[in-house]
Amino acid sequence: MQGGKCLKSAWKLFKSSGEGAARHYSHTSTRGSFGLLFDIDGVLVRGQTPIPAAKRCFRKLVDRRGRYKVPVVFVTNAGNCMRQAKAEHLSHLLEVEVSPEQVMLSHSPLRMFTQFHQMCVLVSGQGPVQEVARMLGFQNVVTIDQVREGYPLLDIVDHDRRPKDSIPPTKGLRPIEAVILFGEPIRWETNLQLILDVLLTHGNLGSNWNGAPYPHLPLLACNMDLLWMAEAKNPRFGHGMFLVCLESLYKKVTGQDLKYEALIGKPSVVTYNYAELLVRRQAERLGWSLPVKTLYAIGDNPMADIYGANLYDRYLRTAPRSEARLPEACRSILVCTGVYSKEEALPSLSQQRVFHGHRDFRFEPDLTQPSYVVDDVQDAVELAFEQEGWSLH
Amino acid sequence: MQGGKCLKSAWKLFKSSGEGAARHYSHTSTRGSFGLLFDIDGVLVRGQTPIPAAKRCFRKLVDRRGRYKVPVVFVTNAGNCMRQAKAEHLSHLLEVEVSPEQVMLSHSPLRMFTQFHQMCVLVSGQGPVQEVARMLGFQNVVTIDQVREGYPLLDIVDHDRRPKDSIPPTKGLRPIEAVILFGEPIRWETNLQLILDVLLTHGNLGSNWNGAPYPHLPLLACNMDLLWMAEAKNPRFGHGMFLVCLESLYKKVTGQDLKYEALIGKPSVVTYNYAELLVRRQAERLGWSLPVKTLYAIGDNPMADIYGANLYDRYLRTAPRSEARLPEACRSILVCTGVYSKEEALPSLSQQRVFHGHRDFRFEPDLTQPSYVVDDVQDAVELAFEQEGWSLH
Numbered sequence: 001m002q003g004g005k006c007l008k009s010a011w012k013l014f015k016s017s018g019e020g021a022a023r024h025y026s027h028t029s030t031r032g033s034f035g036l037l038f039d040i041d042g043v044l045v046r047g048q049t050p051i052p053a054a055k056r057c058f059r060k061l062v063d064r065r066g067r068y069k070v071p072v073v074f075v076t077n078a079g080n081c082m083r084q085a086k087a088e089h090l091s092h093l094l095e096v097e098v099s100p101e102q103v104m105l106s107h108s109p110l111r112m113f114t115q116f117h118q119m120c121v122l123v124s125g126q127g128p129v130q131e132v133a134r135m136l137g138f139q140n141v142v143t144i145d146q147v148r149e150g151y152p153l154l155d156i157v158d159h160d161r162r163p164k165d166s167i168p169p170t171k172g173l174r175p176i177e178a179v180i181l182f183g184e185p186i187r188w189e190t191n192l193q194l195i196l197d198v199l200l201t202h203g204n205l206g207s208n209w210n211g212a213p214y215p216h217l218p219l220l221a222c223n224m225d226l227l228w229m230a231e232a233k234n235p236r237f238g239h240g241m242f243l244v245c246l247e248s249l250y251k252k253v254t255g256q257d258l259k260y261e262a263l264i265g266k267p268s269v270v271t272y273n274y275a276e277l278l279v280r281r282q283a284e285r286l287g288w289s290l291p292v293k294t295l296y297a298i299g300d301n302p303m304a305d306i307y308g309a310n311l312y313d314r315y316l317r318t319a320p321r322s323e324a325r326l327p328e329a330c331r332s333i334l335v336c337t338g339v340y341s342k343e344e345a346l347p348s349l350s351q352q353r354v355f356h357g358h359r360d361f362r363f364e365p366d367l368t369q370p371s372y373v374v375d376d377v378q379d380a381v382e383l384a385f386e387q388e389g390w391s392l393h
Numbered sequence: 394m395q396g397g398k399c400l401k402s403a404w405k406l407f408k409s410s411g412e413g414a415a416r417h418y419s420h421t422s423t424r425g426s427f428g429l430l431f432d433i434d435g436v437l438v439r440g441q442t443p444i445p446a447a448k449r450c451f452r453k454l455v456d457r458r459g460r461y462k463v464p465v466v467f468v469t470n471a472g473n474c475m476r477q478a479k480a481e482h483l484s485h486l487l488e489v490e491v492s493p494e495q496v497m498l499s500h501s502p503l504r505m506f507t508q509f510h511q512m513c514v515l516v517s518g519q520g521p522v523q524e525v526a527r528m529l530g531f532q533n534v535v536t537i538d539q540v541r542e543g544y545p546l547l548d549i550v551d552h553d554r555r556p557k558d559s560i561p562p563t564k565g566l567r568p569i570e571a572v573i574l575f576g577e578p579i580r581w582e583t584n585l586q587l588i589l590d591v592l593l594t595h596g597n598l599g600s601n602w603n604g605a606p607y608p609h610l611p612l613l614a615c616n617m618d619l620l621w622m623a624e625a626k627n628p629r630f631g632h633g634m635f636l637v638c639l640e641s642l643y644k645k646v647t648g649q650d651l652k653y654e655a656l657i658g659k660p661s662v663v664t665y666n667y668a669e670l671l672v673r674r675q676a677e678r679l680g681w682s683l684p685v686k687t688l689y690a691i692g693d694n695p696m697a698d699i700y701g702a703n704l705y706d707r708y709l710r711t712a713p714r715s716e717a718r719l720p721e722a723c724r725s726i727l728v729c730t731g732v733y734s735k736e737e738a739l740p741s742l743s744q745q746r747v748f749h750g751h752r753d754f755r756f757e758p759d760l761t762q763p764s765y766v767v768d769d770v771q772d773a774v775e776l777a778f779e780q781e782g783w784s785l786h
Contacts, residue, residue, distance in 0.1 A: 047546075047549075047555075047556075047560075048555075048556075048557075048558075048560075049560070080552065126551070126552060127552060151625075153440075153623070153624045153625040154625055154629075156440075156623055156625075156629055157577050157579065157629075157630055158519070158579045159473065159519060159520060160579075162440075163440075163441075163624075164441075165441075167440075167441075167442070167624055184550050184582065186550065186551045186553075186580070186582070187579070187580055187581070187582075188580070188581040188582045188585075188638075189577065189579070189580075189581045189630060189634075189635075192581075192630070192634070192638075193629070193630050197627065200627070201627070206626075208626060208627060209627045209628070226645065226646070227646070230546065230549055231546045231556075231560055232544075232546040232547055232549075233599075233601060234590065234593070234594070234601060234602045235602070236547075236549055236550075236586070237550055237582060237585070237586050241582075241585070241642055241645075242582075244638075244641050244642055244645050245581075245585075245637075245638040245641065245642065247641075248637050248638065248640075248641035249634055249637055249638065252619065252634075252637050252749070253619070253620070253747070253749070254747060255747035255748075354646070354647060354648035355648075356645070356646070
């Protein structure tokens with residue numbers, strides 16, 4: 001994080017300098033030029049507890065009528081819920097109105113994966129997964145519980161849930177054609193066993209494991225966050241930990257690598273493309289005629305928020321000129337209220353540069369270096385406005 | 394399995410030849426010379442269902458008064474129960490009396506690990522884990538549920554089990570000094586998260602992850618079976634799958650290898666040493682004055698039963714001469730009623746020679762080659778009696 005820290009010092013210096021102060025209150029010259037992407041956990045809240053700086057800075061982000069001064073989109077890797085519920089929760093926490101159109105969850109880009117919408121898909125996660133899948137366009141959805149009911153001999157790790165005296169009949173299910181992992185489920189042993197059964201039988205759960213071709217059925221996963229910060233002192237398991245289990249078990253049993261048709265959520269470019277679409281719609285609603293030139297992505301997780309923003313920035317810089325409406329850059333701002341923290345950073349881990357990203361993303365330390373490091377989300381927002389020569393007051 | 398199959402053909406030939414028939418009914422000349430080790434799942438039962446050959450052959454293994462003709466010990470990698478319960482279950486299934494002294498579970502050798510008996514140990518598994526630990530000699534036992542209660546912010550994968558409105562107080566627990574994994578637990582996410590927390594805080598759950606030294610606290614695991622056969626057509630998850638998850642997550646988070654202080658259960662030599670002790674006691678009860686010369690280990694799992702028996706055989710052949718009472722050999726007999734089956738074998742897997750043993754056991758294909766392959770447990774017992782020149786009738 002050396003690079004980031006240097007930049008932060010430079011920013012502090014700049015903030016306190018006359019030049020910085022002079023630019024602080026200038027605005028309108030470049031109106032229509034930037035938008036903000038906010039991560040939620042570790043930036044705005046920790047568990048159920050709002051981070052104080054978040055409420056303060058959101059008060060300044062809206063005008064007297066509650067209208068946002070710039071396009072604001074919330075980009076979270078959470079996924080075991082609906083956009084509407086997340087927007088309501090944020091409105092309550094931040095005390096400003098947040099509309100569902102400003103919120104994207106890790107699974108949101110699946111709307112664009114229309115080639116899977118007619119297939120019979122097995123969904124894994126918790127909460128309203130079936131409803132989420134239907135809202136995204138999937139018309140033929142099977143849940144893990146339906147697999148358990150259709151094939152009652154498969155899920156037997158829990159002694160108390162095993163068939164007792166007699167062997168229950170296998171009712172069966174229509175063949176499964178793809179698997180979608182929305183987020184971390186409950187009873188990982190059940191989901192791991194049944195997903196492996198689906199992959200090793202190629203979706204026909206009555207078949208033998210050895211009949212399945214390789215590569216296996218299409219597998220799509222949302223939210224690869226390994227760890228995230230809630231109220232506990234140390235990071236908690238994210239869906240990325242479940243994916244590590246699934247990958248390891250598939251490899252151990254078959255000797256081959258689990259393959260993903262798509263990995264969705266930060267740090268995937270597909271997620272930032274979708275976020276940019278939402279920013280563009282916000283800008284249109286604000287009546288901005290000029291395209292958004294710069295995105296500022298504020299997050300606490302170097303491997304998700306920073307890596308993702310930097311990867312998207314690299315994408316933007318190499319995007320074809322024909323895509324004139326795309327932003328020119330995406331700047332990453334790391335806050336210290338979540339996974340990454342200056343005082344309580346995990347030195348033994350970070351010194352060893354342990355790769356906490358997903359297996360299928362290359363470990364490029366450069367991509368985990370933020371454009372800026374600041375204390376909290378308020379500093380992050382002030383920094384963005386400063387950089388753009390806008391007033392936040 | 395080519396070697397095994399050749400041996401089996403030789404055995405079939407031998408069985409049908411005049412020489413074989415001649416030896417079939419000779420006996421007493423080498424009385425006191427052998428004992429039988431039976432695996433349970435896939436050999437005697439599949440799930441709750443007895444394998445028909447098992448009942449038939451056990452009828453022949455006892456005399457009219459119900460006394461066993463040779464020492465018989467049941468060596469299972471199951472562990473989420475007590476010996477007494479397992480013995481009762483077997484008596485019921487096989488319709489002969491089985492005493493607890495004839496049964497060893499994967500955790501049984503932990504009785505001999507007295508250096509850990511005074512420590513504060515965290516135990517993972519399901520069923521009466523606390524009672525099992527106490528019976529084995531552990532005097533200071535903490536369960537996963539006690540960790541959840543002591544530190545209510547740690548286990549939050551399940552949204553419905555998260556603290557709701559207020560943050561519950563941390564009651565704390567005395568420091569944990571070692572971790573014992575008895576068998577596959579329920580809610581793997583809870584056990585994986587809390588065991589990782591214990592290892593990364595060196596047993597002081599209030600500390601930061603980065604304070605823990607490496608190697609971590611002593612970790613002892615029983616039962617490393619990856620897969621086992623129940624009623625379902627395909628193999629089901631064993632505790633070995635849980636261990637793969639734990640190893641993979643520890644490695645992903647820290648970049649370092651999880652280390653086991655001991656791995657107990659088949660195919661560990663420690664397990665066969667303990668089984669041999671039980672065989673010796675059975676022989677004494679039968680009034681045998683001569684030591685048992687040969688053990689026949691009957692199992693369905695090449696990686697557990699066959700690998701283990703062959704590894705023990707290798708150990709016996711290199712054991713110091715002073716251990717005069719040790720058997721001279723341990724022969725492995727593979728049955729086709731469980732994980733390994735001639736018709737439904739997993740050719741794609743076995744052809745690729747995927748290693749289904751534990752990470753810490755070397756993949757030595759020779760050790761997975763059984764001395765004999767037979768159809769079922771009845772053939773296995775008949776083979777052993779034949780080999781020893783004993784009559785089973």
